[in-house]
Amino acid sequence: MTESERERRLEERLRLLEHQLDYLRAELLHLVHEREKNVYSAAWLIFRPLRRVEAALVDAVTPLLRGFFRKPAAPAAETIVGAPPATRATTKPQRLLVDVTATAQRDAGTGIQRVVKKITQALYRDEALPIPAIAVRCEGGRLLTCEAFVAALIGGPAGRDREIEIEPGDRFFMLSDSWNAFEAFQPAFARIRAGGGEIVTCIFDLIPVLHPHACHEVTPPRYEAWLRRALIESDAFLAISRTVAEELADFVEQNRLPHRPGLSIGWFHCGSDIADGAPAAPRPEIAAAATGAMVLSVGTVEPRKGHRVALRAFEALWRAGRDARLVLVGRRGWFEEAITAEIRGHAEFGRRLFWFDDVGDAELAFLYDRSAAALVPSYAEGFGLPIAEAARRGRPVICSDIPVFREVGGAGALYFRVNDPHALAERIIDVLDGRVIADPSAVSRSSWAEAAHRVAQVIATEDWSRKLP
Incomplete structure (x- = not known):
């Protein structure tokens, strides 16, 4: 990197930090102004005694919450539970089990849920997939089908959910966000690996570790804990852009993070089609x-x-x-x-x-x-x-x-x-x-149909763009 390039990057980094500072300053001033309005209002005289009670409760509960959200220490590679074996699975991909657990349980309507629903919908509509796909959810360590969830996406009646028996060569694609429930999948991971299968995790971005000040305060430590665990449990990552795929590979290498040997990284592009046909009359x-x-x-x-x-x-x-x-x-x-x-x-x-x-x-x-x-x-x-x-x-x-x-x-x-x-x-x-x-x-x-087909194609043919040692 040339000296001028280093200076340009430093200048842009300083501009970003100044922008973030201005944003947080505006938030702080707004909250101070709102507090002053409350303090000098007549209602404050009524609710002030209750604030003392509330403050006492907060003081009692806060230490417990801090312990719950405390950033976990990074364990050494040799002491991580479930550390990676020396070799990877050799059984060829046979089925694609697509995890939609978090979205099926609660659709927050954000971009992640949109990707999960659109990819799942397109996988079920694609009659030329290189590998059959089944949407699943995890419950008590078991994998079950998501009949109602799929029916809502593609139409038709919804049958009863049934348990999925792991078969040799299954690829388990962690499509839905699993930050808060990764441990629940451990029994499923073990059965998939026992059958010669692999775990592939979808990664949407690295914003919580690259730009922590853009996130809610509890998000970066949760995300980093998830990422470290996912690097150990996953045989491959599939990013929603080439940029994120490269950021992930660089982040792992620069920080020397423990990961499974031969970790594969690939990418696909999200779809762009919103609604079929002409737009309906708006409000x-x-x-x-x-x-x-x-x-x-x-x-x-x-x-x-x-x-x-x-x-x-x-x-x-x-x-x-x-x-x-x-x-x-x-x-x-x-x-x-x-x-x-x-x-x-x-x-x-x-x-x-x-x-x-x-x-x-x-x-x-x-x-x-x-x-x-x-x-x-x-x-x-x-x-x-x-x-x-x-x-x-x-x-x-x-x-x-x-x-x-x-x-x-x-x-x-x-x-x-x-x-x-x-x-x-x-x-x-x-x-x-x-x-x-x-x-x-x-x-x-790309259409969502093309996006979903690429997801299946990358996993089925192991068309990864980068492998880490």
Whole structure:
């Protein structure tokens, strides 16, 4: 790496830290302001005695919670329970058992659940899979079919769940997020390995270890504990982008993390098709928002998604007399009190600024189709679904200039300097005035059917992109 390249990376790292600091400062000031309003209200005089009781309960419970969420120490490779054997399975893949446990139990409506449902649906609809696939859930160490879950995805009646008997060569694909229940799968892992099978884990991103300040405080230690365990238990990882696959390999090697010998790493691209057929009629308030020069931003409201960057860019446009609209679609996440209060209390809210937190596929397709452009201002992602979704519907995409977005957007997306509202405002003006033209056809626009087929193909043919010693 040249000296100039090191200086550039250091500068970008400092910019990211400054952005994160500004975000957290805004959150802190908002919470302080809310506390002051409570302290000086008449209601505070009524509830103040109860606060003393509450404080006593918090003091009593907090040590217990800290012990529960404490970051586990990294055990040495030779002392890890279930340490990897010297050799891997030799039985060829015969079936693909797809774990959907967490999503079947609770669908939080986030990007991970969307990937789980879409991949599972496409696997069941694909009649040319290189390996048969069965969606399963884990209960008491047993693997059971998910008849109701699958029926909801592909239609038809739902039968009774039945237990799956492990067969030689089974590949167990941990598709659903398993951060909080990995230990529950140990009996299943043991039976699969006894039959010459393997464990393949889907990895969506490494944000909790690469960007811990973008996450809720309990997430990084939980994630790191899961990752260390998954590296020992998994024969392979399948990432949702080439970027994440490379980040994982580099992270393991740089930190010398214990892992199974010959750990394989591969990748696939998420699908981009949202809803079949023409969009259904939306609610009146959504139809009213989707007029004029409307820019659409889709994503959970959380620190890394860039909502404040987007808002600052549009404030500059409005000050300059531009009659552009910003429509936000996404549920509330974490560390979002300040930005959500700012959005809902903004002078333009309901006029040229809109936020919908309960949009389904049909209404989302409607919004994409009527947008002048889609905006994806995140500073960290595992893939960037809105880039692919917007491009598939023929809409130009403006996104942060980060590696994974370059992978997905390719030459077809338009980029701006990450976390720079001024650069974003200029790029939006370029698009609205027609000075630059995006090429949605050059963006990665795999269908979910293609994504699911690649998942099965990589696992069935062992088409891994990288192997670790």
